[in-house]
Amino acid sequence: MKIVLIGSGNVATHLGKAFSISGHDILQVFSNTEVNAKALATILKCEFTNDMDKIIPNADVYFIALKDDAIEGFTNKFRCLGKVIIHTSASLPMDVLKKTSNDYGVLYPLQTFNKMMKLDLTNIPIFIEANNDKSKKVVTLLAMGISNQVIELTSDQRLTLHIAAVFANNFTNHLYKIADDILYASGLEFDILKPLIKETVDKVMSNKPANVQTGPASRQDDKTIKKHLELLKNFPSYKPIYELLSESIEKQSK
Amino acid sequence: MKIVLIGSGNVATHLGKAFSISGHDILQVFSNTEVNAKALATILKCEFTNDMDKIIPNADVYFIALKDDAIEGFTNKFRCLGKVIIHTSASLPMDVLKKTSNDYGVLYPLQTFNKMMKLDLTNIPIFIEANNDKSKKVVTLLAMGISNQVIELTSDQRLTLHIAAVFANNFTNHLYKIADDILYASGLEFDILKPLIKETVDKVMSNKPANVQTGPASRQDDKTIKKHLELLKNFPSYKPIYELLSESIEKQSK
Numbered sequence: 001m002k003i004v005l006i007g008s009g010n011v012a013t014h015l016g017k018a019f020s021i022s023g024h025d026i027l028q029v030f031s032n033t034e035v036n037a038k039a040l041a042t043i044l045k046c047e048f049t050n051d052m053d054k055i056i057p058n059a060d061v062y063f064i065a066l067k068d069d070a071i072e073g074f075t076n077k078f079r080c081l082g083k084v085i086i087h088t089s090a091s092l093p094m095d096v097l098k099k100t101s102n103d104y105g106v107l108y109p110l111q112t113f114n115k116m117m118k119l120d121l122t123n124i125p126i127f128i129e130a131n132n133d134k135s136k137k138v139v140t141l142l143a144m145g146i147s148n149q150v151i152e153l154t155s156d157q158r159l160t161l162h163i164a165a166v167f168a169n170n171f172t173n174h175l176y177k178i179a180d181d182i183l184y185a186s187g188l189e190f191d192i193l194k195p196l197i198k199e200t201v202d203k204v205m206s207n208k209p210a211n212v213q214t215g216p217a218s219r220q221d222d223k224t225i226k227k228h229l230e231l232l233k234n235f236p237s238y239k240p241i242y243e244l245l246s247e248s249i250e251k252q253s254k
Numbered sequence: 255m256k257i258v259l260i261g262s263g264n265v266a267t268h269l270g271k272a273f274s275i276s277g278h279d280i281l282q283v284f285s286n287t288e289v290n291a292k293a294l295a296t297i298l299k300c301e302f303t304n305d306m307d308k309i310i311p312n313a314d315v316y317f318i319a320l321k322d323d324a325i326e327g328f329t330n331k332f333r334c335l336g337k338v339i340i341h342t343s344a345s346l347p348m349d350v351l352k353k354t355s356n357d358y359g360v361l362y363p364l365q366t367f368n369k370m371m372k373l374d375l376t377n378i379p380i381f382i383e384a385n386n387d388k389s390k391k392v393v394t395l396l397a398m399g400i401s402n403q404v405i406e407l408t409s410d411q412r413l414t415l416h417i418a419a420v421f422a423n424n425f426t427n428h429l430y431k432i433a434d435d436i437l438y439a440s441g442l443e444f445d446i447l448k449p450l451i452k453e454t455v456d457k458v459m460s461n462k463p464a465n466v467q468t469g470p471a472s473r474q475d476d477k478t479i480k481k482h483l484e485l486l487k488n489f490p491s492y493k494p495i496y497e498l499l500s501e502s503i504e505k506q507s508k
Contacts, residue, residue: 068475110449112450123449159481161442164447166496167436170472171469176426188418194458195377195403196366198459199423204444208434209428209434213431215420215425223323240498241498245495251491
């Protein structure tokens with residue numbers, strides 16, 4: 001399929017490459033910032049523009065990989081009747097695309113896109129949604145080309161999934177950061193926690209998290225919790241987090 | 255070395271087996287509950303007792319693997335002058351053993367002990383402390399027999415490490431549980447998060463957690479956060495956790 005890529009950030013870059021590798025033609029990259037459009041177009045060996053009026057009209061797919069705020073701005077102006085238009089946002093409903101075309105959908109890879117990211121998306125689940133058979137065929141074809149796990153979700157389910165991912169990914173990473181800070185203050189390296197972190201994750205790969213909860217809060221070991229809170233006086237921003245999470249675990253262990 | 259094992263729970267079981275495999279003699283298991291003492295003694299092929307007065311006096315090491323509360327009760331009564339006594343608690347200082355002997359120490363494996371646990375402790379870091387050269391030699395010998403990562407820590411550092419481990423292990427597991435609950439309510443499986451969870455952990459194996467933070471809070475995407483909080487009204491216990499962790503991330507991303 002012939003694709004115009006709207007956007008030039010991490011997601012546009014990684015998905016653009018992946019579409020290209022899976023055999024599609026990226027015709028053009030659009031970005032408001034010409035230098036960014038050009039940079040990605042150079043990687044993808046295609047045209048580029050920062051002028052919305054010069055977006056190539058004869059592609060099969062207009063693939064929007066912009067930040068949420070920018071998507072709304074773009075779809076207020078852009079029209080591509082007869083073509084399929086797709087966004088890749090977790091939190092925006094599919095219908096934000098309604099005014100741009102009759103055929104639209106969503107392709108959302110559940111991945112934490114950043115500089116370190118591996119290019120291989122094969123084992124990354126991709127969540128799709130489409131408003132009719134035509135767009136569903138196109139979204140499915142694109143998704144199947146880059147991942148072997150393609151799952152249909154509604155917009156509401158996608159938002160829920162995103163929230164769950166914030167807990168399981170963004171928030172756990174922040175807890176690692178807190179652990180790092182606490183260790184650092186005692187002259188200890190984050191490295192010494194790595195075997196335990198691996199083990200914690202290994203366990204939930206084959207068990208329900210609720211069934212493998214351990215620690216002072218889950219055994220209602222209030223003496224230990226008290227000692228921890230005493231020491232956490234030196235970390236006034238982390239103490240309330242310790243308290244709230246411990247209470248939440250205790251509530252569920254009763 | 256000849257060891258008497260005080261305790262019959264998970265930690266006693268796993269360490270007892272590990273000491274035995276590494277060539278030490280477990281002479282006896284003591285537990286207040288005879289049936290538990292017997293069960294572990296059967297596994298370790300040794301004697302057992304639930305009578306403190308019948309604890310064999312001629313061992314080299316008295317190894318206490320009891321819950322923290324039980325340790326204090328035990329050490330109030332037990333004496334083994336001339337022998338080395340060791341506890342395995344994260345949160346109790348080494349000195350709780352002072353009254354039992356002149357030679358004492360701590361051997362603390364950083365591991366989440368439960369039924370699913372693998373027996374191989376080789377790659378589990380073990381943190382040790384000792385009050386003099388004699389006990390240090392004994393504690394080191396025991397630790398080196400079961401792990402290839404033996405690290406000396408003070409009691410204060412061990413407590414700090416334990417707090418860090420609560421954040422990195424117990425609390426992250428609880429966040430997985432929350433994610434599971436949220437997904438379940440939308441008819442989604444926890445399985446779909448597993449690739450992302452693996453990726454999150456892989457990243458901190460080679461990066462500082464602070465450097466790989468992603469998500470709405472780290473990019474101060476207040477619109478998305480607002481949408482998430484709106485939906486989290488259905489999860490009144492989880493909403494404050496989302497808010498507090500998001501605030502903490504935002505504070506550090508500024």
